[in-house]
Amino acid sequence: MSTIYDVSARAGVSPATVSRVFNGHPVSKEKQRRVTAAAQELGFVPSRAARALRRNSSEVIALIIPDIENPFFAMLARGVEDCAQDAGFSVVLCNTDDDSAKETRYFDIANAENMAGVILAPSPECGDLERLIQAGRPVVAVDRATEVDVDAVVIDNRAAGTAATAALFDQGYRRVACIAGPKDIEDTEERQLAWRAVVTSRTGSPPEPGLLQHGNYRVDQGRTAMSALLELAEPPDAVLTTNNLMGVGALQVLHEAGLTPPGFGVAVIGELPFPTVSPDVITQVQLPVRQLGRTAATMLIERINCDPQPARTVVLRGVLKAADTVNRS
Amino acid sequence: MSTIYDVSARAGVSPATVSRVFNGHPVSKEKQRRVTAAAQELGFVPSRAARALRRNSSEVIALIIPDIENPFFAMLARGVEDCAQDAGFSVVLCNTDDDSAKETRYFDIANAENMAGVILAPSPECGDLERLIQAGRPVVAVDRATEVDVDAVVIDNRAAGTAATAALFDQGYRRVACIAGPKDIEDTEERQLAWRAVVTSRTGSPPEPGLLQHGNYRVDQGRTAMSALLELAEPPDAVLTTNNLMGVGALQVLHEAGLTPPGFGVAVIGELPFPTVSPDVITQVQLPVRQLGRTAATMLIERINCDPQPARTVVLRGVLKAADTVNRS
DNA sequence: TTGAAAGCGCTAACAT
DNA sequence: ATGTTAGCGCTTTCAA
Numbered sequence: 060m061s062t063i064y065d066v067s068a069r070a071g072v073s074p075a076t077v078s079r080v081f082n083g084h085p086v087s088k089e090k091q092r093r094v095t096a097a098a099q100e101l102g103f104v105p106s107r108a109a110r111a112l113r114r115n116s117s118e119v120i121a122l123i124i125p126d127i128e129n130p131f132f133a134m135l136a137r138g139v140e141d142c143a144q145d146a147g148f149s150v151v152l153c154n155t156d157d158d159s160a161k162e163t164r165y166f167d168i169a170n171a172e173n174m175a176g177v178i179l180a181p182s183p184e185c186g187d188l189e190r191l192i193q194a195g196r197p198v199v200a201v202d203r204a205t206e207v208d209v210d211a212v213v214i215d216n217r218a219a220g221t222a223a224t225a226a227l228f229d230q231g232y233r234r235v236a237c238i239a240g241p242k243d244i245e246d247t248e249e250r251q252l253a254w255r256a257v258v259t260s261r262t263g264s265p266p267e268p269g270l271l272q273h274g275n276y277r278v279d280q281g282r283t284a285m286s287a288l289l290e291l292a293e294p295p296d297a298v299l300t301t302n303n304l305m306g307v308g309a310l311q312v313l314h315e316a317g318l319t320p321p322g323f324g325v326a327v328i329g330e331l332p333f334p335t336v337s338p339d340v341i342t343q344v345q346l347p348v349r350q351l352g353r354t355a356a357t358m359l360i361e362r363i364n365c366d367p368q369p370a371r372t373v374v375l376r377g378v379l380k381a382a383d384t385v386n387r388s
Numbered sequence: 389m390s391t392i393y394d395v396s397a398r399a400g401v402s403p404a405t406v407s408r409v410f411n412g413h414p415v416s417k418e419k420q421r422r423v424t425a426a427a428q429e430l431g432f433v434p435s436r437a438a439r440a441l442r443r444n445s446s447e448v449i450a451l452i453i454p455d456i457e458n459p460f461f462a463m464l465a466r467g468v469e470d471c472a473q474d475a476g477f478s479v480v481l482c483n484t485d486d487d488s489a490k491e492t493r494y495f496d497i498a499n500a501e502n503m504a505g506v507i508l509a510p511s512p513e514c515g516d517l518e519r520l521i522q523a524g525r526p527v528v529a530v531d532r533a534t535e536v537d538v539d540a541v542v543i544d545n546r547a548a549g550t551a552a553t554a555a556l557f558d559q560g561y562r563r564v565a566c567i568a569g570p571k572d573i574e575d576t577e578e579r580q581l582a583w584r585a586v587v588t589s590r591t592g593s594p595p596e597p598g599l600l601q602h603g604n605y606r607v608d609q610g611r612t613a614m615s616a617l618l619e620l621a622e623p624p625d626a627v628l629t630t631n632n633l634m635g636v637g638a639l640q641v642l643h644e645a646g647l648t649p650p651g652f653g654v655a656v657i658g659e660l661p662f663p664t665v666s667p668d669v670i671t672q673v674q675l676p677v678r679q680l681g682r683t684a685a686t687m688l689i690e691r692i693n694c695d696p697q698p699a700r701t702v703v704l705r706g707v708l709k710a711a712d713t714v715n716r717s
Numbered sequence: 718t719t720g721a722a723a724g725c726g727c728t729a730a731c732a733t
Numbered sequence: 734a735t736g737t738t739a740g741c742g743c744t745t746t747c748a749a
Contacts, residue, residue, distance in 0.1 A: 060499060060523060060726095062725095062726055062727085063726065063727065063728095064726080072735080072736085073735065073736045073737075074726090074727080074728095074736090074737095075728080075729085075735070075736060075737080075738095076734085076735060076736080077727095078727065078728060078729090079728095079734090079735085082728080085734070086734070086735085087734060087735085090734085090735085104496050104499060104500050105500060105726085105727075106441070106500055106502070106725085106726050106727065107497070107500040107501045107502075108437065108440045108441045108444075108446065108500070108501055108502040108725085108726075108727090109441050109725070109726035109727040109728085109741090110726080110727055110728075111437045111440075111441075111727095111741095112435070112437045112438050112440075112441050112725090112726085112727075112741050112742065112743085113726080113727050113728050113729085113740080113741050114727085114728070114729095114741085115437075115741070117437065117501075119448075119480070119501070122481070126466070127456065127462050127465050127466055127469070128459070128462050128463060128466050130457070130459065130462075130661075130662070133456050133457045133459075133462045134457055136456050136481065137455070137456055137457050137483065140456070140481060140482075140483055141483075149480050149482070149497060149501070150480065150481050151448070151478050151479065151480050151481070152451070152465060152469055152479050152480070152481040153469075153478070154466065154469050154470075167433050168436070168478060170389060170433060171433050171434060171435055171436040171437070172436045172437055172446075172448070172478070173435070173436075173437040173741095194389060278662065304662070307662045307663075307664055310664035310665075311663070311664060311665070311666070314664065314665045314666060315666060331662075331664065332459075332661060332662045333459070333607065333633070333636045333660075333661045333662060334636075334640070334664060335636055335639035335640060335643065335660065335663060335664065335665065336639075336640070336643045336664065336665060337640070337643060337644060389742095391741095391742055391743085392742065392743065392744095393742080401719080401720085402719065402720045402721075403720090403721095403742090403743080403744095404719070404720060404721080404722095404744080404745080405718090405719065405720080406743095407743065407744060407745085408718095408719090408744095411744080414718070415718075415719085416718060416719085419718085419719085434742085434743075435741085435742050435743065437741085437742080437743090438725090438741070438742035438743040438744090439742080439743055439744075440725095440743095441725050441726065441727085441741085441742085441743075442724080442725050442742080442743045442744045442745085443725085443743085443744070443745095444725070502725095
């Protein structure tokens, strides 16, 4: 690995000039040419390690998410990485399993690595964000907002829940249940409240308590919740799940019980990953997840470039893909 | 962010001693105590950036893969990250889209960042690995081997292809087609050859050319290939896909054509991601993907710790989950 | 066991 | 526009 000194010697200029060329600072045409030529010949690649130390900011951003195996976060990661790469940043992948201690550990690492910034999908009780703020490291929250006042990109959960639930009623279902996420998470709470509101307005009374189940956003809990719903004295004829993975679990159980859509109504907030059967009979609210990632990365990079404006929250809306309307009389 | 000097001043020792404490080098009990106390009080976290520069090796490894949105690679990433984290390493996510130019760019970044090592799922024509080798950066190849002689963790593709194809014949299917990956990739080639061998031995003659389709490992090409198979003058009664995503595509097309398993036999190498219907009617060769990631990370970390042994190749085997044997007479 | 000091490769004042 | 130089925070000889 050759250094800036090797290049400067070969080009007959000072190391500072080489640095200037590689940072786009003004340099005379002639020296510019000599430097690039010398660098080319030596296969010189600037040391990001040295630069990070000197500038107290590396060309790396942290992406802190619950679990990359969840297709939602994989998509998000893809959006972030695409955008980051275009801007010359690399992305460090940090899985937290919704554990705030792990989250905090990653905050420390972000500091220790002098990372340029952090994109965070916060766990229910978010880690100690102050550590980042105090170090002056920009943070953008995605998917969920945080207590702390930082930039955020979120989904319009209320609208998503309303659209999905209303679609089920429009398709003719009457007893619409809901499988929601953990109680203490804001976004799922919003979706669940939307469901409750639509049920109330369509049926004239609030949903029975048994029709609301809580899961942890994963497939197995979708299964558990769906099983519980089917065991009710008076089971529902349709279900809304507030995320995609619990939708997968619910569909598995329904399938095993011989209750496939559209015989039983299913609506999912989020997109079913890799469906092997036609998803036309399932109502989905498709979330612009990649866009979520791209937007977050863009905002973060603006901050990294010292954009001084106050914290912003960007709200993205999902797109309703209603099931083919089989109006069951 | 306090530095090693702040700590040394507070503890009344030299900076070198602080460094020694944090690196597990011998230091007297007393000073050890004072240093840890001082560090604790100051909330000192060692600068990885400085360390990386000085040691010419950071606590970061690169994970270079085609696409994190493919659940196979998401699982792999999870295995890698879990293992890396335990050893104190962070993981940089690099999506190549099977583009060797992007791959090479990431090799340069790995060098520029002084990364500790690289885990690489090589694209068909692999990037310029020499850049890494020459810089002395350890590399472990996963999923596919490389031209260059480096450590590798791969799947026993021949066994996987054989088991899956044989299972289809055992279930009573007679005309077994194959949807394989790109022609120039070794692993899919192995799987396809295994299919060919089993077909030949079971039917007494090699498969007709039309029964072999090539795709690019993605859902859409699985669809295209399956459609082509169904349009044959004499269509197959079963199909093997050499990866999971093409299996998804094939199942979609079959479903749309009203040909669902077990009426039409389907075997997939790899696991169907998030199946919404019971996968019991589909033969899968489950690949130990997370284990693949863990093994690769473990091997890499051994190399980082200067393990001098010659390049090793570890072969992992999949597990056959045959469909419930519906023997169609 | 401990400390002093050099230096990893770069950037940014400062001086010219 | 360009060169000189002092660090960024750490690790690692070398001496003591």
